[in-house]
Amino acid sequence: MSYGTERSECRITFDDNFVKVMARNKHPAKKKRLIKKSDQTKWAPFWTVFKIYGAGRRVHPSRHTEIKRTWRRGNTKV
Numbered sequence: 841m842s843y844g845t846e847r848s849e850c851r852i853t854f855d856d857n858f859v860k861v862m863a864r865n866k867h868p869a870k871k872k873r874l875i876k877k878s879d880q881t882k883w884a885p886f887w888t889v890f891k892i893y894g895a896g897r898r899v900h901p902s903r904h905t906e907i908k909r910t911w912r913r914g915n916t917k918v
Contacts, residue, residue, distance in 0.1 A: 873918040880907040 883901040
């Protein structure tokens with residue numbers, strides 16, 4: 841067994857195919873960008889529904905969330 845080429849502890853695998861390698865220690869600037877992207881995945885606050893549509897309208901906050909992103913879809917290019 842060669843320990844220099846095997847990096848199984850850092851790999852994320854799906855159906856025995858190589859998907860992505862993420863560094864264990866992340867650079868502070870990249871970590872900051874990843875934190876910003878993770879904040880953009882959340883829905884808009886519930887009070888914005890009342891402000892935009894009025895009190896009588898029942899609308900989900902995801903309807904007017906500007907950036908809808910999930911970790912499965914799309915590359916963040918961070």
